[in-house]
Amino acid sequence: MLIRGGTVLDQAGRRRSDVRLEEGRVGEVAPDLAPADGEEILDAAGCIVSPGFVDLHTHLREPGREEAETIETGSRAAARGGFTCVVAMPNTDPTQDSVSVVEFVRAQGEAAGLCDVRPSGSITIGRLGEQLSPLAELAAVGVHLFTDDGDGVQDPLLMRRALEYAADLHHDGTPIVLAQHCEVKRLTEGAVMHEGHCCSRFGLPGWPAVAEELMVYRDIELVRLTGAPVHILHLSTARSVELVRAAKADGLPVTAEATPHHISLTDELLEGYSAIYKVNPPLRTMADVEAVRAGLADGTIDAIATDHAPHAPETKEQPLDQAPPGMLGLETALGVSLAHLDMDVTNVVAALSWKPAAIAGVADEHGRPIEAGEPANLTVFDPDETWEVQPANLASKSRNTPYIGVPLTGRTRHTILRGTAVVIDGAATR
């Protein structure tokens, strides 16, 4: 297959180049390659050819919530968004806290064949925050990232023990990573949106920024104590950004991600009481949005991660206090990021590709430089195309996107997984 007419963009920068793929790997990379007889050609004119995107934070809902998403529909949404690898969050039913559930998720991902599905494991059994999951056993079958996402580990002693235990665990030579959903639950009981001027005006119970920041601070100090790495999920407040910046300046192994919705939407959107804007952590103020954008721009925040959280319409149509939090993210992540970040495209791709690949422990296969011999996991996207989401056209089984009618910039044209085009001209091939 020959990817023709595009601009290659990777860790080495940008250059006008065609890319030939051979047996699942990158073959030649040079300008104006002549097509061989019968060679399949993918048109990349006006497009960027980059390493495939890696999502650190995808809810695929299977097993247990197949009415909202399945591993197949979620992987298709990922591929259409330009992702060649996703980390599947563990808040399934049953929880991804055992080898059998993790192997099931991985096998379903392989069967769908649309992107690499890397299951995370929960830190605690059932995500109940009481007893540690069999971290060593799960690491031995290839689980790299552990999290109780949906909830943070509330008990500081249990988190300390998890980090002490994790410090000695490796997967393929790299230390496993504990990823925290930072939320002190006692401070967010009953909350449906960010605590601030807007929630007072709307008469809605608020989720204070400090509920996130206390756990960010606690976990940074536990990293300092134990030396084990922590990844902070969906960081959303200005003060959290400052805490992570200071931790990095101290040389601590702390990484962080931000979602497309926390760099593009604010708490004012709850004005109409629509649960489409209910998400956890909640949409914050414009000052927070700007601080998160600045954190991405200066590298304090390593990665853009979607927190793709599909929910069936009948659940999202419930009143605000009963509707579950979460919004779709995979198919709009690139378009939201390029529309809302004042960053060079190379840095946006870094935050979508090789930086999250390193955190997810998949840097041997994803987010690789585009050079001969490297695995052909690639995304071809038009950085300038402006477009709007058509709900009927989404690959996800759910429709809970807040971006209907919102102009986005940048769209995936083709996605290549191990040398096979799984998306061509925006359409999934399987």
Ligand code: DOR
């Ligand atoms: O909004 C959210 N939805 N935040 C989470 O942490 C969990 C997620 C979900 O699973 O729906």
